[in-house]
Amino acid sequence: MPDGLVTASAAWLRPGFTLAVVAVFLHAGCRGPGGGDSGSIDDAPTWEVRFSHVLSTNSEFHLMAERFRDLMLERTDGRFRVVIYPSGQLGGERVAFEQIQVGAVHMAITGTPVLSGWVPETQIFDLPFLFETRDHGLSVMNGPVGDWWRDLLLERTGVRSLGFLDYGFRHVYNARRSVETPGDLAGLKLRVLQNATYLAAYSALGVQATPMNYGEVYSALQQGVIDGGEANAIGFVSSRLHEVAKFYSFTSITYNPITLLVNEAFYRELPADIRATVDRSAAEALAYQSDVARRMEADAIEEMRAAGVEMSRPDLAPFAPAVRPRIRDELADRLPDGEALIARLVSETERTVFGSR
Structure with missing residues (x-):
């Protein structure tokens, strides 16, 4: 080497x-x-x-x-x-x-x-x-x-x-209730990625945000250690979480x-x-x-439906005020040049969504 x-x-x-x-x-x-050190033409790496x-x-x-x-x-x-x-x-x-x-x-x-x-x-x-x-x-x-x-x-x-x-958005799933309004998240103990911004955002929505290795989520749901978590629909089904959590809500809180x-x-x-x-x-x-x-x-959505998972598509407009501008301000304070970085990203998201690339 x-x-x-x-x-x-x-x-x-x-x-x-x-x-x-x-x-x-x-x-x-x-x-x-x-093929070793012979120098042969067949000794391709x-x-x-x-x-x-x-x-x-x-x-x-x-x-x-x-x-x-x-x-x-x-x-x-x-x-x-x-x-x-x-x-x-x-x-x-x-x-x-x-x-x-x-x-x-x-x-x-x-x-x-x-x-x-x-x-x-x-x-x-x-x-x-x-x-x-x-x-x-x-x-x-x-x-x-x-x-x-x-x-x-x-x-x-x-x-x-x-x-x-x-991958798309991470949506909330749980074993207790359908999430239709921000208040429905209050008190749920959800497995959330171990990331400061994720934890802050879900906590602001009243969730008991709980970091946990992904491989432990299924058994934690079975045992009632957590109420649910957040994942895209494919991950939710491919990891068989729909067997132990019967509520899935398209909350789109975070893009992953x-x-x-x-x-x-x-x-x-x-x-x-x-x-x-x-x-x-x-x-x-x-x-x-x-x-x-x-x-x-x-x-995955069809499989969830066949398995009896109750799916909801809440109006997301009431959710945003709980995390804006608080989470952005907190992140701007944590990062060097945080305000400028966030402003640059927001500008790019606005430019892209209006198709001006």
């Missing part, structure tokens, strides 16, 4: 991180010449790539990962081999991101709310009722503001974003950008033609995911 790769990976080691020592050795075993995500094998995340894997295998004549680890097998999103930084994992799918721990400015995308539709949100993330954030992530962490998935990530040191060491193939295959896999996600959402 070239010395530069070891140095780049080691640059992000953190004290106390248990994977730090093993990561370099794992990384060394993942890429190398296919090969890459064994670990790809982590937290959803099940019937999720749109996994289907996207499989499409990327198949495209890379075909376009490199089998030299770029992606091994997918679904369902958080290599850890949750936070752990997976730490593993990417040190090279123990090469690629992952991660929500931007998780990444605010490394890039606090990311929280501007978590502001409640920021986007009007999922198309609106995806358009903004694929525009100049999204490009700015991707550059910031790379600079701060050594991890590259290859683009954004089409999800991004496809790759370790920058690994990416940069790839030959130029392989990097270009990664970029092209990632773009095609992301477009495929968007198409699949729209179909899967419709199917």
Whole structure:
């Protein structure tokens, strides 16, 4: 393994991180010449790539990962081999991101709310009722503001974003009652992403916001530890949460950008033609995911209906005053140049929604 790769990976080691020592050795075993040191023309390099995500094998995340894997295998004549680890097998999103930084994992799918721990400015995308539709949100993330954030992530962490998935909004589900008005949220104990802006927004709406690992949510609902949580319709069904929570409300409180990530040191060491193939295959896999996600959402809603889930589409106008401008003001105070960052994002959302791009 070239010395530069070891140095780049080691640059992000953190004290106390248990994977730090093993990561370099794992990384060394993942890429190398296919046939040794003979110098033969047949000794083309090969890459064994670990790809982590937290959803099940019937999720749109996994289907996207499989499409990327198949495209890379075909376009490199089998030299770029992606091994997918679904369902958080290599850890949750936070752990997976730490593993990417040190090279123990090469690629992952991660929500931007998780990444605010490394890039606090990311929280501007978590502001409640920021986007009007999922198309609106995806358009903004694929525009100049999204490009700015991707550059910031790379600079701060050594991890590259290859683009954004089409996840959409996170909606409230629970086992107690239908949510029709802001008052219906009051007192519900909901699993909420461990993110300062998420926690503040849901707390402002009267929720007992409770951070929890995603893998623990089903059993926590079964045992009554929590009343519910927030997720898109696909995640709600693919994780079988509709079995233990019979109320789902399209509250659209938060839009959840999800991004496809790759370790920058690994990416940069790839030959130029392989990097270009990664970029092209990632773009095609992301477009495929968007198409699949729209179909899967419709199917998920039908499955919820068949399972007896009571769905509601509340008027969202009364919800916004509970969180505006309070949450925006709090976030502006927490972030360096927070007011300017939020103003820039709001300007971009307004420009995009009126179709002036």
